[in-house]
Amino acid sequence: MSEATRMYPGIGRDERTSFAPYSAFDIPEDLRELHGRYDVASTAKRVRNFRYTHEWMTMMMGGWLATIPELPVKTGLGKIIWESAVAADELGKRLPELRAGRNVATASQPANQGYADLIQEIASPESPDRTIEKLTGLFDVLMPHLIDVYEVTMRETDQICDAPTIELLDDATRKLRRHVAWGKEVLDRLCDTDDERERRTNRRREISEMLQACGGVCGDA
Amino acid sequence: MKRFIQHQELARDSRFIRQDNTLSTAISELPDDVDTVVEVFEAFDPMIEKATRGTSAEPLYEEYGPSFALVALNDPLKPTDKAVKTRLMMRMHGIFVGELQALEGAGRSLWDFPDAPWEFKMNMARQCWDEARHVQIFEKLLDHVGAKPGMYPESTFLFECACSDDPAMRVAGVNRGLEGLACDVFRDMIRYAEEVGDEKMKQAIDFVLADELTHVRFGSEWVREFTKGDPDHYERAQEFRRRVDKQFSFGGSRSDRDDAAIPIATEVRREAGFTDQELEELSMLSAGGPSRETVKAAARILRERHKAKRAGDGASA
Numbered sequence: 001m002s003e004a005t006r007m008y009p010g011i012g013r014d015e016r017t018s019f020a021p022y023s024a025f026d027i028p029e030d031l032r033e034l035h036g037r038y039d040v041a042s043t044a045k046r047v048r049n050f051r052y053t054h055e056w057m058t059m060m061m062g063g064w065l066a067t068i069p070e071l072p073v074k075t076g077l078g079k080i081i082w083e084s085a086v087a088a089d090e091l092g093k094r095l096p097e098l099r100a101g102r103n104v105a106t107a108s109q110p111a112n113q114g115y116a117d118l119i120q121e122i123a124s125p126e127s128p129d130r131t132i133e134k135l136t137g138l139f140d141v142l143m144p145h146l147i148d149v150y151e152v153t154m155r156e157t158d159q160i161c162d163a164p165t166i167e168l169l170d171d172a173t174r175k176l177r178r179h180v181a182w183g184k185e186v187l188d189r190l191c192d193t194d195d196e197r198e199r200r201t202n203r204r205r206e207i208s209e210m211l212q213a214c215g216g217v218c219g220d221a
Numbered sequence: 222m223k224r225f226i227q228h229q230e231l232a233r234d235s236r237f238i239r240q241d242n243t244l245s246t247a248i249s250e251l252p253d254d255v256d257t258v259v260e261v262f263e264a265f266d267p268m269i270e271k272a273t274r275g276t277s278a279e280p281l282y283e284e285y286g287p288s289f290a291l292v293a294l295n296d297p298l299k300p301t302d303k304a305v306k307t308r309l310m311m312r313m314h315g316i317f318v319g320e321l322q323a324l325e326g327a328g329r330s331l332w333d334f335p336d337a338p339w340e341f342k343m344n345m346a347r348q349c350w351d352e353a354r355h356v357q358i359f360e361k362l363l364d365h366v367g368a369k370p371g372m373y374p375e376s377t378f379l380f381e382c383a384c385s386d387d388p389a390m391r392v393a394g395v396n397r398g399l400e401g402l403a404c405d406v407f408r409d410m411i412r413y414a415e416e417v418g419d420e421k422m423k424q425a426i427d428f429v430l431a432d433e434l435t436h437v438r439f440g441s442e443w444v445r446e447f448t449k450g451d452p453d454h455y456e457r458a459q460e461f462r463r464r465v466d467k468q469f470s471f472g473g474s475r476s477d478r479d480d481a482a483i484p485i486a487t488e489v490r491r492e493a494g495f496t497d498q499e500l501e502e503l504s505m506l507s508a509g510g511p512s513r514e515t516v517k518a519a520a521r522i523l524r525e526r527h528k529a530k531r532a533g534d535g536a537s538a
């Protein structure tokens with residue numbers, strides 16, 4: 001390399017800079033290992049499963065707004081709808097980075113038919129007197145399940161190679177926790193008779209059983 | 222959950238009282254003729270009386286008869302008007318329930334069209350959050366002007382007219398028709414807030430107006446996208462929007478006329494993607510309907526007849 005094109009020390013083959021590998025700042029060594037339970041393809045599959053869930057949560061909450069009579073529930077869901085859509089969007093953007101194509105139509109996929117049926121069942125309560133059933137399926141069962149699975153995924157995926165997935169799941173989990181706390185508070189208020197508490201318990205049992213039977217969001221639980 | 226619901230299915234808590242939408246439909250089609258206006262309102266008298274019973278509009282009904290809403294709707298909001306407080310509360314309440322229906326309309330667009338492009342869903346999800354905040358904002362502004370939710374009857378006319386089952390027409394109706402009307406109303410409310418020096422109202426509504434502009438822009442873009450390569454479909458969506466615009470002009474109350482209660486916010490609409498040709502059309506189609514003179518003459522007759530009827534009721538009792 002000629003003197004004229006040389007930009008800075010260290011670029012040539014036989015050159016050494018004067019910087020020590022660890023300087024006086026005593027930077028701690030990276031102790032993480034290259035190891036993760038999921039490879040590129042299975043990470044992409046999980047991201048598709050997660051995105052499917054967030055997309056449908058966004059849609060079903062949108063559909064419910066009109067048939068929920070409680071005003072603070074209507075307005076409270078507005079922001080949750082948006083945050084759920086943002087999570088789906090971020091998950092979708094991760095897919096091309098995982099060699100999973102740019103086709104948005106295939107960006108959302110359920111793990112299996114049982115999970116797709118579960119999502120439709122959670123969305124199914126319709127009439128204005130069923131706010132308890134609407135919220136219980138989503139906030140008492142599905143969202144806590146997502147939090148559990150996201151935490152396991154963040155722990156078990158390759159901490160270095162798959163860091164971008166960890167980042168976006170970390171963000172989604174933080175918001176899901178807030179949503180679950182909101183849902184719990186609302187449901188506690190809505191269920192102030194034995195009869196209403198029983199409706200919540202029954203709905204929770206029904207949806208939990210379906211969730212278990214299909215193996216959860218990724219079909220492997 | 223089924224797709225596509227009717228306006229009667231919009232869920233409300235027990236504070237709200239529903240008003241039959243046929244009255245709004247009739248108002249939107251009134252001609253500039255005193256006798257016809259009187260005739261229409263007399264026909265709706267029993268329904269108006271029923272809808273106002275138990276609400277804050279009941280004393281207004283007792284005082285002015287069935288035309289009180291027409292007068293309230295047709296006159297510009299002026300700080301010097303002696304009924305300004307009541308009219309402000311009524312208008313604020315109308316906006317509040319309009320925001321509720323816009324929230325529900327945006328939400329239904331998410332559910333009703335599951336195969337729509339993802340970007341459309343993102344826009345509608347954003348609109349859900351915005352409209353939810355608008356409901357919260359106008360709940361506070363209702364309190365600010367001394368009113369509260371459910372104080373006046375709610376007509377679900379906005380949802381009924383705007384929510385088509387076709388996605389291009391839905392965005393044409395909700396995002397351009399309804400949201401466009403919101404731009405006009407908010408521009409006028411900001412004008413009023415400036416006149417009375419109400420900074421809280423002015424700033425809050427200015428933020429809301431900025432959001433509405435974004436929602437109209439969603440509409441302008443998605444009408445084109447949903448009808449791409451299909452000029453016939455585009456024309457049907459435009460025709461639907463024209464019909465909604467005509468209905469939402471409430472017999473010229475919202476128009477470019479000198480006596481309009483709510484002028485068309487031309488600059489705001491242009492910024493949101495309305496073309497000059499569309500604005501011209503809107504100006505023309507909203508100009509019909511009774512003049513303020515006609516409304517006043519009809520209201521006078523209706524009030525006299527109402528008083529006479531009450532006196533008769535009293536005498537026979």
Ligand SMILES: [Fe+2]
Binds near residue numbers: 323352403433
């Ligand atoms: Fe709004």
Ligand SMILES: [Fe+2]
Binds near residue numbers: 323352432433
């Ligand atoms: Fe809006």
